[in-house]
Amino acid sequence: MNASMPPPASEKAEYVNQMFAGIAHRYDLLNRLMTAGQDVNWRREVVALCRLPYAGRLLDVGTGTGDIAYEAKRTHRDAEVIGCDFTFEMMDVGRRKRAQYATRLPHAGQTDRVEFVQGDGLRLPFADGYFDAVTSGFLLRNVTDVDTCLAEQRRVTRPGGRIVCLETSPPPPTRLAPLLRFYMLRVIPVLGQLFSTGIGTQGKATRPRESAYRYLPQSTVAFLQPDVMARQFERAGFRHVSYVRKMMGTVAIHVGTA
Numbered sequence: 001m002n003a004s005m006p007p008p009a010s011e012k013a014e015y016v017n018q019m020f021a022g023i024a025h026r027y028d029l030l031n032r033l034m035t036a037g038q039d040v041n042w043r044r045e046v047v048a049l050c051r052l053p054y055a056g057r058l059l060d061v062g063t064g065t066g067d068i069a070y071e072a073k074r075t076h077r078d079a080e081v082i083g084c085d086f087t088f089e090m091m092d093v094g095r096r097k098r099a100q101y102a103t104r105l106p107h108a109g110q111t112d113r114v115e116f117v118q119g120d121g122l123r124l125p126f127a128d129g130y131f132d133a134v135t136s137g138f139l140l141r142n143v144t145d146v147d148t149c150l151a152e153q154r155r156v157t158r159p160g161g162r163i164v165c166l167e168t169s170p171p172p173p174t175r176l177a178p179l180l181r182f183y184m185l186r187v188i189p190v191l192g193q194l195f196s197t198g199i200g201t202q203g204k205a206t207r208p209r210e211s212a213y214r215y216l217p218q219s220t221v222a223f224l225q226p227d228v229m230a231r232q233f234e235r236a237g238f239r240h241v242s243y244v245r246k247m248m249g250t251v252a253i254h255v256g257t258a
């Protein structure tokens with residue numbers, strides 16, 4: 001596949017899985033760099049918007065290295081928090097962060113763990129209505145079927161529970177759009193190449209990392225505008241859907257009620 005082309009739909013899931021396996025070890029660092037550290041605040045906002053009840057259950061789909069899940073555990077020690085992803089290598093990095101987070105919790109013990117479960121966001125391995133809240137961060141533009149992914153999130157959310165989704169959006173049509181596109185399509189791939197060199201995890205054959213940091217901004221520019229996404233949430237059965245835009249409109253947080 002040409003490194004500057006997005007993968008065809010039939011190869012996308014395999015491409016995405018291998019790509020994240022290849023960049024797992026540098027993913028957190030690059031996230032902080034590319035968002036100037038703002039992603040930490042967005043994850044806090046995502047968890048706050050879940051309005052998790054006491055001893056609630058939260059699922060983070062496409063959890064990657066688990067930053068949303070850990071934020072949920074940090075702020076809701078009583079909660080059962082599960083992160084689910086189909087890329088083992090991303091969750092492996094996430095599992096290693098357990099020690100780092102556990103020491104920050106005053107009474108760290110078994111229940112302070114975030115559980116990681118390997119699974120496909122298009123066929124979630126959980127019972128209907130099990131969760132009070134389902135979150136995702138930068139997942140939807142990577143899946144092959146957004147409608148199925150949202151329908152699955154709806155299925156595992158209890159009636160009245162919440163879905164909260166953090167995702168990038170194409171730059172809105174303002175005077176800043178050319179500058180934002182330049183940053184995404186030219187600067188991010190260079191940052192990715194500079195900072196993602198190193199050894200991959202698990203010795204798994206991976207796609208070139210420079211291709212990953214071309215794919216990620218390209219998939220943002222080609223993704224859905226937030227109002228279109230909001231309608232997809234409604235089609236999946238969520239009510240009271242709303243969203244806020246961040247980072248000059250290039251990131252959106254959607255909220256809905258099951």
Ligand SMILES: C[S@@+](CC[C@H](N)C(=O)[O-])C[C@H]1O[C@@H](n2cnc3c(N)ncnc32)[C@H](O)[C@@H]1O
Nearest residue numbers: 020062063064085086087090120121137138142
């Ligand atoms: C950009 S990363 C986001 C990680 C994390 N949520 C965050 O906020 O940083 C996208 C993650 O979605 C996962 N992913 C993509 N498609 C998936 C699918 N169909 N099922 C499960 N995970 C998927 C990838 O493996 C990757 O870890």
